[in-house]
Amino acid sequence: MTQVGEGQEAEETAPPVMTFGAPTAGELLAERYELVEHINNDSAGRLVWRGVDVVLRRPVAVVLRYPGGDSATEMLQAAVAASRVIHPNLVGVYDAIDEADRAYVVREWVDGQSLRELVTADGPLDPARSTAIGSAVASALAAVHATGMVHGNVHPGTVMISDDGRVVLADARTDGDDSQPNDVRAVGGVLYFALTGHWPHGEAPLRGATAGHGRAAIPDAVRDASGAIAAPRQVRAGVPAYLDDLTMDLLDTEIAPPSSDVLSAELSRLDVPADDHFLEPAGPLRFTADTGEEPSPLAAAGGRKVALGIAGLLAVALVGLLVGISVLGGDDKKGTGTDPAANPTSSAPAGDGSSPATAPARKLNIQDVRIIDPDSRKRDELADAEKVMDGEVDNGWETQTYTSANFSNYKKGMGVWIDLGALHNVKSVQVVLSATGTTAQLLAGTKDFASSSKGDNELVTNYQKTPIGQPYVKHDGTKMIFDGFDPEEQYRYLLFWITELPKKDSGSGYKVGVQEITVTGS
Structure with missing residues (x-):
C-alpha cells in the first residue's frame, strides 16, 4: 500500500x-x-x-x-x-x-x-x-x-x-x-x-x-x-517534436518560463482524449517560431522554438473546416474531404445502383514504434526501432545472434510494436526483412502497455487474441504482406511478432533484421 x-x-x-x-x-x-x-x-x-x-x-x-x-x-x-x-x-x-x-x-x-x-x-x-x-x-x-x-x-x-x-x-x-x-x-x-x-x-x-529505503536517487539525464x-x-523514439521542445524550453534557464496558468492552458490543449484525432492525417504536429505570425503566450514568454498558440488556432480552424465539409458535403462526389471512420455507413445516392463509396488506400503515418522483448532481463536489443519506419530499406533494426532458431530456448519471441496514432481502417501491412526463413505473424491490440518486461508480457498476451491473417512459417521470401484486416474494424496498435529466426548466411548462428514496415489504409 x-x-x-x-x-x-x-x-x-x-x-x-x-x-x-x-x-x-x-x-x-x-x-x-x-x-x-x-x-x-x-x-x-x-x-x-x-x-x-x-x-x-x-x-x-x-x-x-x-x-x-x-x-x-x-x-x-x-x-x-x-x-x-x-x-x-x-x-x-x-x-x-x-x-x-x-x-x-x-x-x-x-x-x-x-x-x-x-x-x-x-x-x-x-x-x-x-x-x-x-x-x-x-x-x-x-x-x-x-x-x-x-x-x-x-x-x-x-x-x-x-x-x-x-x-x-x-x-x-x-x-x-x-x-x-x-x-x-x-x-x-x-x-x-x-x-x-x-x-x-x-x-x-x-x-x-x-x-x-535511504535517500533514493534516479538516473541522471x-x-x-x-x-x-x-x-x-534523443533518448527514446516517438516523443512528438512539440512536447520535446516544450520540455526543453521549460528546463532552459536562459528562457523566461510562462506563468503557470498559461502553461496549464497549453498542456490542457495538448492533452486531447485518445479518440479526438482531428489532425490524424498530418501525423504529429511540429511547430516552429519562424512562421511570421503573432506568437502564442508561451512563445512570448521566451519559447525559442514553438509557437503553440498559433498552432492551436490552426487546429481549431481545421476542425471547423472538417465539420463544415461533413455538414455541406452531402454529395458523395465531394466525399474526399470526409473521414470514412466518422461515417462508415454512408452510401451512394439512391437508385444509381453503385456500391458504397470507400476512401482510397494510402500510406498511413506511423507515430511510434518500439521493440517488444518480454523475456529479456537485460533488454539490450531495444535500440534502433525507429529505423523500421525511416523509409530506408538498407537500414533497419536487427536481433542479436542466437545459437538456435527459437531464440536459443531463451525467449518465446520478439517483435516490433506499431502505433498509428489514431484509429484507422487498415488494408495491409508490409514488412521487409533482411533474410529468408523467418517465422512471424501480425497481431493487433486496443491499448498500449508499459515499456518493461512485465508490460511487454501483458502486451503480447493481450494482442495474441487478435491475429491478423495467417502467420508466415519459415517464409521463403524477405517480404511479408499481411492483409487479413476486418474492413468493418479500425486499428491503432499492431505488433509484428517474430517466433523463429533464420540462419545467418555465414552459417554461424541465427538472427534477422526488420528493415522497413509500411502500413496502408484509410
Whole structure:
C-alpha cells in the first residue's frame, strides 16, 4: 500500500527529527483521528500513518513530527496555506495541530503511487500520459499561484497517481526559498522524467525518498561532453517534436518560463482524449517560431522554438473546416474531404445502383514504434526501432545472434510494436526483412502497455487474441504482406511478432533484421 505524498526534501544540514514516544495503532489524536497503520517515514523523518476520521468516517493520512513547537512551524504553516486551496489535482489538507511534544498534519488519503515509483517500476511513460500528468500538475500550480503562494516542492516524489487515475500534487513548502517561476520550471523536470526515466538536474538524492529505503536517487539525464542534457527525442523514439521542445524550453534557464496558468492552458490543449484525432492525417504536429505570425503566450514568454498558440488556432480552424465539409458535403462526389471512420455507413445516392463509396488506400503515418522483448532481463536489443519506419530499406533494426532458431530456448519471441496514432481502417501491412526463413505473424491490440518486461508480457498476451491473417512459417521470401484486416474494424496498435529466426548466411548462428514496415489504409 502506498500513500500519496512522500514528503518534503530534508536539507543535508537539518538536525535529525526526534522520534521518541512514537504513536501506536489504535491511538486517537485530537479525540478524532484514529491511527490505523504506519506506512513509512518521509525524507524529513516525519512519520506517515494511515488513519480514520472517526467523526466523518473517512480515511485520512496523518503526518507526525517530533517534537512540535518552533521546529514544526514550517510544516504547520505549509499545511495551513495548502488547506486554503481546493483543487482536484491537489491533495486536500484537513487539519494541522501542534501539541508541543509533537505536531501533525491530517490530509486526504489517496491510494496510489508516486510518479517516481511508477516510472521506476514500469519504465518511461508514453507521450500522451506524460502530457496528461504535466497538465494536471500545471493546473494544480495555477490554483496555488492564483492565491499568491508558491508550492516549492514539485518533483516525481510529490506527483502522485491514484489507483483510479487521478493525478495529485502533494506537500507544498512555504520556507520562502522558492518562487513561482521555479515551480513552472519544475514541470519541465517532471515531463522529462516521465518521458525518459531520467532526472535532468543531476544524480542527486530525490526528494520524497522514504527513510526505510535511504535517500533514493534516479538516473541522471544523458549528457554530452559539455554537460548539456540530451532532449527526450534523443533518448527514446516517438516523443512528438512539440512536447520535446516544450520540455526543453521549460528546463532552459536562459528562457523566461510562462506563468503557470498559461502553461496549464497549453498542456490542457495538448492533452486531447485518445479518440479526438482531428489532425490524424498530418501525423504529429511540429511547430516552429519562424512562421511570421503573432506568437502564442508561451512563445512570448521566451519559447525559442514553438509557437503553440498559433498552432492551436490552426487546429481549431481545421476542425471547423472538417465539420463544415461533413455538414455541406452531402454529395458523395465531394466525399474526399470526409473521414470514412466518422461515417462508415454512408452510401451512394439512391437508385444509381453503385456500391458504397470507400476512401482510397494510402500510406498511413506511423507515430511510434518500439521493440517488444518480454523475456529479456537485460533488454539490450531495444535500440534502433525507429529505423523500421525511416523509409530506408538498407537500414533497419536487427536481433542479436542466437545459437538456435527459437531464440536459443531463451525467449518465446520478439517483435516490433506499431502505433498509428489514431484509429484507422487498415488494408495491409508490409514488412521487409533482411533474410529468408523467418517465422512471424501480425497481431493487433486496443491499448498500449508499459515499456518493461512485465508490460511487454501483458502486451503480447493481450494482442495474441487478435491475429491478423495467417502467420508466415519459415517464409521463403524477405517480404511479408499481411492483409487479413476486418474492413468493418479500425486499428491503432499492431505488433509484428517474430517466433523463429533464420540462419545467418555465414552459417554461424541465427538472427534477422526488420528493415522497413509500411502500413496502408484509410
